[in-house]
Amino acid sequence: MYLVILGPPGGGKGTQAKRLVENYHIVQISTGEIIRKEVKEKTLLGNKVSSFINRGELVPDSIIIEIMKERLKKEDVLDGFVLDGFPRTLKQAIFLDRILGKMSLGLDCAIDIEVSYETLIRRLSGRRVCYECGFEYHLEFRRPIIFGICDNCKGRLYRREDDKEEVIQERLKIYRSEILPVIDYYESRGILFKIDGEGKPERIFSKIVDRLGKVL
Numbered sequence: 001m002y003l004v005i006l007g008p009p010g011g012g013k014g015t016q017a018k019r020l021v022e023n024y025h026i027v028q029i030s031t032g033e034i035i036r037k038e039v040k041e042k043t044l045l046g047n048k049v050s051s052f053i054n055r056g057e058l059v060p061d062s063i064i065i066e067i068m069k070e071r072l073k074k075e076d077v078l079d080g081f082v083l084d085g086f087p088r089t090l091k092q093a094i095f096l097d098r099i100l101g102k103m104s105l106g107l108d109c110a111i112d113i114e115v116s117y118e119t120l121i122r123r124l125s126g127r128r129v130c131y132e133c134g135f136e137y138h139l140e141f142r143r144p145i146i147f148g149i150c151d152n153c154k155g156r157l158y159r160r161e162d163d164k165e166e167v168i169q170e171r172l173k174i175y176r177s178e179i180l181p182v183i184d185y186y187e188s189r190g191i192l193f194k195i196d197g198e199g200k201p202e203r204i205f206s207k208i209v210d211r212l213g214k215v216l
């Protein structure tokens with residue numbers, strides 16, 4: 001199964017992608033996670049992209065496409081994947097089709113998670129992430145047992161630079177303008193399905209599974 005999951009920052013893409021991985025035994029490829037790891041390790045690539053992320057801007061297509069080219073060379077993609085946070089521009093979507101074509105693969109579905117502006121702001125501003133293992137918490141919805149400390153690995157929790165209010169607005173503005181052509185692109189190919197992303201993650205997931213069951 002080859003899926004992409006679209007949706008605004010804070011829309012719950014990562015959470016749903018992790019559930020899809022468990023349910024369908026596919027791999028999750030998150031460009032955001034790959035990039036954050038590079039930034040944390042202060043690699044050449046990480047230093048190049050950190051300013052874009054901190055400003056809430058998209059990393060240039062040429063860099064993201066190179067990252068994806070490398071990632072898709074790994075054998076695990078043959079088990080199926082869910083791409084989380086990619087594509088985010090029409091250029092990336094067209095690249096993805098081309099490279100999958102060369103690998104004799106094709107996308108089954110593009111899932112678009114729709115969430116209101118108010119919900120996004122609430123989710124993003126309360127999100128906290130473990131510096132060590134990347135596990136996500138929320139000040140309101142998913143608190144750790146000890147404030148500021150990860151339940152799983154005891155790592156320190158932090159607020160992503162791009163989850164600060166002034167950056168959130170910018171990310172949402174850019175997301176909307178870049179993603180619309182991508183949504184049209186998948187819609188015209190008949191592989192897009194929209195999911196209402198309000199409410200509890202488990203309910204959203206069961207809607208996704210229902211729809212996938214009908215499509216595949």
Ligand code: AMP
Pocket residue numbers: 009031032033035052053056057058059060061064084085086087088089092162171
């Ligand atoms: P995310 O975790 O998906 O919200 O991504 C965090 C940040 O990484 C974004 O705000 C962008 O700066 C960058 N990023 C992740 N995926 C992409 C992509 N496909 N194209 C461009 N920039 C990306």
